Amino acid sequence: MFEYPDDLKYTDSHEYIRLEGDIATIGITAFAIDQLGDIVFIDLPEPNTSLTKGETFGTVESVKAVEDIYAPLSGEVIETNSGLIDNPEQLGEDPYGVSWLVKVRVDDPEEADEFMTAAEYRSKVEGT
Secondary structure (H helix, E strand, O other): OOOOOOOOEEOOOOEEEEEEOOEEEEEEOHHHHHHHOOEEEEEOOOOOOEEOOOOEEEEEEEOOOEEEEEOOOOEEEEEEOHHHHHOHHHHHOOOOOOOOOEEEEEOOHHHHHHOEOHHHHHHHHHOO
């Protein structure tokens, strides 16, 4: 069974959001990483890139597939986890800690209220 920290919000497309004021740290859930298998490449936006909620902002490539990463919130990228670009296999090591993808200054922090809690996401992916 995977961990889903209670302080995060979760999307249907398996991104998570850690919101601190108007800064959202966005990553991919442990469930999604497990489904992908061995990660071989990550494409992320540069800082100062504008993200639009619901649109693709990057990709994760594994030995199995290439999956799009969707922006859960609109805003401006203020930081990209460049360590993952150089070492994409690290994505699965600590998805909710050091393996975040981007940090975004969000336009409307209240948009995060519509996403799933940890319990709701766990129920969705584990069928419980």
